[in-house]
Amino acid sequence: MPETTAPRRSARADRRVRTAVVAGFLAVPLLTGCIAEPVPEPTTPSGSGTTAAGTPGVPATSAPLETTQSSNKAPVYWIGRSGPNVFLYREFRDVPEQENPVTRALRAMMSEEPLDPDFFTPWQNPSSLATSISGKDVINVDVSEDAFNSNLDADMAARAVQQLVYTATAAAASSGLIDSGQQIRVRILVDGHTDYPAFKHIQLGDLMSRGPGMVAPVWIIDPQEGVELGAGNVKITGRSTKAGSKLRWQVLKGAEGEAKAPYLTGEATAAAEAGRSGVFTLDLKLPAGDYELKVAQAGAGDGPDRNADTRSFTVR
Structure with missing residues (x-):
């Protein structure tokens, strides 16, 4: 990861x-x-x-x-x-x-x-x-x-x-x-x-290890919340606990002080190969603005998407 x-x-x-x-x-x-x-x-x-x-x-x-x-x-x-x-x-x-x-x-x-x-x-x-x-x-x-x-x-x-x-x-x-x-x-x-x-x-007192089912099923790793990035190509990285799963993502955009509106949407697949299990990446070209990214596990059939993670950032 x-x-x-x-x-x-x-x-x-x-x-x-x-x-x-x-x-x-x-x-x-x-x-x-x-x-x-x-x-x-x-x-x-x-x-x-x-x-x-x-x-x-x-x-x-x-x-x-x-x-x-x-x-x-x-x-x-x-x-x-x-x-x-x-x-x-x-x-x-x-x-x-x-x-x-x-x-x-x-x-x-x-x-x-x-x-x-x-x-x-x-x-x-x-x-x-x-x-x-x-x-x-x-x-x-x-x-x-x-x-x-x-x-x-x-x-x-x-x-x-x-x-x-x-x-x-x-x-x-x-x-x-x-x-x-x-x-x-x-x-x-x-x-x-x-x-x-x-x-x-x-x-407490006995030895403990990481418990299963605790980490978020979908997790945006980078960028972190509130960072500023340079305009142009923006790389998004994240992880899903389900290797090979389909993910849906949406980018909302707004100028400073304005409500954000849908700007880009798409799908991605979490990696299934050893050493990269569950990892996903998005390469986006974004102009200056304030953004919110949402990534979720795709629902089955017409079912709703699940376990969304969101992240706000700014491109200058």
Whole structure:
């Protein structure tokens, strides 16, 4: 899967505003009973209170581990909605270099805003955070209890824990700290102790790995949200969890301050060959303007398209 990066947008509102918005969005009355399947499989030997179940059109696969890259940008996973479903999406972020790659990626996940307004994080900025690597395949994360100060139901709590697992493993693999050719596991400690109930639902302490069915079935990798690109040929890259699947895409265009209108539409096929499974690319010629790209899995027959991802960007 291509691992591309993009410039970071300007800073958003301060942390207090972010916390209020997230807390309101994640209130139990809103989330309880409204999270669509699939629910993740248990990721520890003792289980986590979740079960595995499939949803039509949502393959129960996990994203392949990130490959080593020369960029110092950190891979960070966020939670986002696609219709009735909730998935993990990744962005590459600029981060300070005074901490190790895993710690700084997790700190960004817990304390920063996603670039894409469709994404969010239920994690809170922790007063302490440390990571280390044991042996060849285990990442230890020790985080303070205040990181869990969000009110979540069990399904969203499971996704939040997997958000941490995906981010930690991505950072370790992309920085070359751990060989991406093996399964990487994560042990989460809270203030140095095991057996903490994360968000009051998920028992921590045992080794966890990436859960299937968590990543978005369709995922625009590049460009990232809000970037500016040069006019002319614009290359879009992304991934579908279903190799060889048909995708439909649409580009909407508008001048600054105007509503966007349909500009281009088309179809693409996710690659099926080894090493590029699920990857799709679009080569578009776009004049200056503000754009929104939408990519979705094509519905069967006359059925609706599914699992759309969107991305806004500007061409100068």
